[in-house]
Structure formats: structure tokens, C-alpha cells
Amino acid sequence: MRGLLGALPTQMDYKGQKLAEQIFQGIIIVSAVIGFVYGYMIEQFGWTVYIVMAGFALSCLLTLPPWPMYRRHPLKWLPAQDSGAEERKSVDKKPSKKHK
Numbered sequence: 001m002r003g004l005l006g007a008l009p010t011q012m013d014y015k016g017q018k019l020a021e022q023i024f025q026g027i028i029i030v031s032a033v034i035g036f037v038y039g040y041m042i043e044q045f046g047w048t049v050y051i052v053m054a055g056f057a058l059s060c061l062l063t064l065p066p067w068p069m070y071r072r073h074p075l076k077w078l079p080a081q082d083s084g085a086e087e088r089k090s091v092d093k094k095p096s097k098k099h100k
Contacts (some may be wrong), residue, residue, distance in 0.1 A: 009066050009071060010066060011066060011071070012066050012070040012071060013070070013071055013072070013073045013074055013075060014073070014075075015072070015073045016066075016069070016070030016071055016072065016073070017070070019069070019070060020062075020063040020070055021063075023059065023062055023063055024059045024062075024063045027055050027058055027059035027062070028052075028055055028056065028059055030055065031051055031052050031054065031055020031056070031058075031059075032052050032055070034051055034055075035047065035048040035049070035050070035051030035052045035055070036048055038051060039051070
């Protein structure tokens, strides 16, 4: 079971995060407007809350998992460098300053 869960992707790229945020906000706003109008028409505030909660649940289902549409633009990372060699070079080049 642990191996199966370890194989699932867990990250989104930056453009995917922006898309997920836009989808989330859009669904919440649309469900709030629909809920308000419907609740106002039937004069039941409870239905407004139910519709907004349903929109929230739908938006969570669509935006929280890292679906493939949120991973289309992966970052290109630079290869790792040995930082110890660079630090030694920079220390050797610095002249020592003595205050008199």
C-alpha cells in the first residue's frame, strides 16, 4: 500500500496552481450567486448554504488533487553543483585585513 501511494504525484507547477486557484474561485462565486438567487426565490436561507457547500465540495474535488492538467509545465532545474569547492575558492581569494 505504501509503495502504491508513493508512486502518486504530489506536486503542481506554478501555472497549474494559478489554474487551480482560478477554477476554485470561479466555482465558489458561481455557486454563491446561484445559491443566493435560489434561496431568495424560495425564501429559504438553508438552501443557499447547501448550494454553496456543494460548490465548495466540487471545487475541492477538482482543485486539491494534483490532476495532470495542473502538471503540464514542469520547472527545468539546473544540475546540482558541488558547493564546497566554490566556498573554498572564494575563501582563498579574500585577502585578510588587519586593523592597526
